Amino acid sequence: MIKREADAMIHRHSLGGLCLAALLGLNACTPTVQVAAPSEPITINLNIKLDADVRLKLEKTATNDIKENPEVF
Template identity: 65%
Template sequence: MERSILLTISTAVALVLAVAACTPTVKVEAPPEPITINLNIKLDAEVRLKIEEQAKDDINNNPGLF
């Protein structure tokens, strides 16, 4: 009977060690280089519209300019 208890304890210890050895490891690391986000935004239409409106106002206010 004593041998049966020793065998059970040995089996339990071996099982715990086997499970502990197989636990996955997760590592979160920052990338070695910074992350760059390239945004190609074109703001030409808004700027052109404001310049055209200003040009029309200048021509209307100064008809002899050109």
């Protein structure tokens, strides 16, 4: 009976140690996210949208001018 109790205690301790080792191993595999400010300023290029907007306005203005003064064009 004493041997069974000793075996059960060893089994519990080894199982607990195995679970602890597994948890530590899984914790070591978790990814780390680091957030850092960029060394250069962030630039956003809006030239394309502005260029398209200006072209659209000029086209509307030209269409209106042609309708108002057809003899000039």
